[in-house]
Amino acid sequence: MRRIDQRLTALITALYPDEHKRPGYAKLAKDIRETTGGAISGTYLWELTTGRKRNVTVEQLDVLAQYFGVPSEYFLNDDVTDRVDTQLRLLAALRDTKVRNLALRAEGLSPQSLDALLTMVNEARRLQNLPNVEDCADTD
Numbered sequence: 001m002r003r004i005d006q007r008l009t010a011l012i013t014a015l016y017p018d019e020h021k022r023p024g025y026a027k028l029a030k031d032i033r034e035t036t037g038g039a040i041s042g043t044y045l046w047e048l049t050t051g052r053k054r055n056v057t058v059e060q061l062d063v064l065a066q067y068f069g070v071p072s073e074y075f076l077n078d079d080v081t082d083r084v085d086t087q088l089r090l091l092a093a094l095r096d097t098k099v100r101n102l103a104l105r106a107e108g109l110s111p112q113s114l115d116a117l118l119t120m121v122n123e124a125r126r127l128q129n130l131p132n133v134e135d136c137a138d139t140d
Contacts, residue, residue, distance in 0.1 A: 005051035007075050011068040012049065014088040017095070025049070031067075038063025086134070 016022035023031065026042030033039060040063060047053035058072075065072040073080040093099050106117060125133070 003051060004054060004056060004075055005049055007081060008049050008064065010085060010088065011064075011070065011074075014092065015068065017092060032063060036063045036066045038066070040064070 012022065012028070024042070025046040029040050029042040029045045032045070038060070040060060044053065048056060056075075061075045062072050065074060068074075070084050071080055074084050075081075094103070106114060109117070122132075125131075
């Protein structure tokens with residue numbers, strides 16, 4: 001089971017992918033308080049994120065979940081974490097204009113054409129020594 005610090009770090013990174021533009025823990029805690037009305041200090045948020053604190057209440061998990069827009073179970077259930085992390089990876093990929101354009105151009109193609117494109121992308125990833133990407137479950 002992944003720890004709270006790893007899950008919280010993944011959420012912060014997804015929300016603020018550019019490390020140089022990422023707010024500090026005090027600013028982030030202030031944003032959390034203002035957005036949710038929940039009480040979390042910058043120090044406590046830092047301690048949770050760095051793994052120095054592991055004791056977190058259900059109320060605090062609810063506040064964090066509300067702020068990051070994930071179900072509270074994200075912090076406790078590996079299956080929920082995996083599902084949300086897959087969605088976060090997709091969102092991160094769609095920030096890239098070329099990836100977004102590729103996806104938009106694929107819309108409406110036949111299943112056979114989509115399979116051929118997937119084969120080409122997988123081969124390109126293999127040639128560039130990139131890791132395999134897990135197939136997303138159909139949500140249609």
